[in-house]
Amino acid sequence: MSHTEWWASESFWRKTAIWVTAGSFVALIFLTLDSMSAITAGSTRVPAYSVINHRIDYVFDEKRNFQVPVIGVEEPLFDQTLTEAEAEALVSRGKLTTQAKNCMNCHTLLGNGAYYAPDLTKAWLDPSWGSKDVREQMMVDFLMNPQDRLHNGLGRRMPNLGITEGEARATVAFLKWMASIDTNGFPANFTPIDQSDPPADDASAANGSPIPQQGG
Numbered sequence: 001m002s003h004t005e006w007w008a009s010e011s012f013w014r015k016t017a018i019w020v021t022a023g024s025f026v027a028l029i030f031l032t033l034d035s036m037s038a039i040t041a042g043s044t045r046v047p048a049y050s051v052i053n054h055r056i057d058y059v060f061d062e063k064r065n066f067q068v069p070v071i072g073v074e075e076p077l078f079d080q081t082l083t084e085a086e087a088e089a090l091v092s093r094g095k096l097t098t099q100a101k102n103c104m105n106c107h108t109l110l111g112n113g114a115y116y117a118p119d120l121t122k123a124w125l126d127p128s129w130g131s132k133d134v135r136e137q138m139m140v141d142f143l144m145n146p147q148d149r150l151h152n153g154l155g156r157r158m159p160n161l162g163i164t165e166g167e168a169r170a171t172v173a174f175l176k177w178m179a180s181i182d183t184n185g186f187p188a189n190f191t192p193i194d195q196s197d198p199p200a201d202d203a204s205a206a207n208g209s210p211i212p213q214q215g216g
Contacts, residue, residue: 041088045182049087052077052173056180057195058125066185072195077173078136087173094174097167106158110178111186117156124172124179125192132195136172143168 006012042048055072076082082090098104098120104113107120118126128151129135142149144165146158163171 045184047071047177047180048084049091049177050082050084051180052087052091052176053081055195056124056176058122058190058192064185066188067190067192069180069182071180077176078169087177090170090173091177093167094170094172094177097163097171098174101161101163106156108187110181110183117158119187120175120178121181121183121187122179122190122192124176125190125195127191127193129193132193135193139172139175140165140168143171 037043039046051071053074053076055075057070057072058067059070060066061068074081098109103109103120106114106117108115109120111121124135129138142152143161143163145160146152147160152158
């Protein structure tokens with residue numbers, strides 16, 4: 001009668017499979033909860049939805065060796081300060097709009113999607129929108145009627161998706177919120193729009209106010 005070593009027995013491997021499966025399941029639950037806490041709005045790297053009430057900029061961090069988001073002064077979207085609940089509702093509608101219009105069929109959002117069209121993760125800070133003073137309305141106009149826009153006239157063109165003004169404004173809110181997320185340097189080689197305010201003298205000149213002269 002042959003003798004089977006304990007480590008080669010069927011019962012040993014059956015029990016081992018059960019324990020490994022159970023352990024993996026517990027680890028999966030732990031990792032899921034840990035990931036959810038890290039990607040939930042209001043966490044360290046994912047700001048609350050009300051961040052759309054503030055200026056968002058990207059500054060190079062020498063320690064991390066890439067640009068990181070910086071939440072600045074109050075700068076409400078469409079000049080309207082929203083509560084957290086109102087901001088969440090607006091951003092959520094924008095997210096649902098990008099899903100309903102299947103934007104990821106051409107674009108990339110937070111690393112997901114296609115690479116046919118430009119990445120949208122930091123589209124809020126794309127210099128192609130011009131100055132920060134006209135950016136919001138330009139983005140809304142583009143989303144509603146992209147075929148009429150100059151920078152959509154060559155190469156890969158975005159079709160008219162029938163986006164309403166309400167959906168367009170919500171989508172802009174979603175893009176602004178998404179730009180505030182610390183994506184650990186993704187996408188790389190990103191050049192953000194200039195968010196700095198002009199010096200006081202330049203601002204006075206732009207507004208038509210006389211520039212004060214220095215006394216002799």
